[in-house]
């Protein structure tokens with residue numbers, strides 16, 4: 766099923782999610798299917814469980830946006846274990862629709878995570894994939910990409926969002 770995306774302002778997005786301890790259950794497999802479905806429906810390349818209202822350390826990524834099933838990545842309890850280099854680029858978030866900002870990120874990262882079966886693995890990402898690993902892992906730690914932009918830009922964004930909220934255009 767496709768879940769609605771939780772928007773900025775909901776506290777679930779700004780608290781660390783809970784570590785997953787049960788693996789390979791029918792519930793987990795169904796949940797992962799629903800996460801991919803929800804991400805594709807929202808036309809995203811990554812989605813973290815808090816973004817559909819579940820405070821659990823689970824994220825899904827598909828940098829091809831469904832074009833290539835081999836690109837589907839499941840990250841459970843992920844940790845960034847290595848970063849190198851720098852990249853500048855625009856970043857957005859399904860939970861903050863209509864906004865994009867320049868965010869400096871590492872160019873190459875290694876993420877350590879578990880798969881649906883509870884097996885630990887490491888995966889290297891460069892460029893867009895590195896950005897996705899960092900963005901989604903941040904989500905699971907209660908951090909949004911706007912914590913990486915200047916306070917001035919962040920305040921401006923918050924004010925615009927408050928206006929949208931007051932007008933009822935942010936739900």
Ligand code: ZN
Nearest residue numbers: 857858859860
């Ligand atoms: Zn996001």
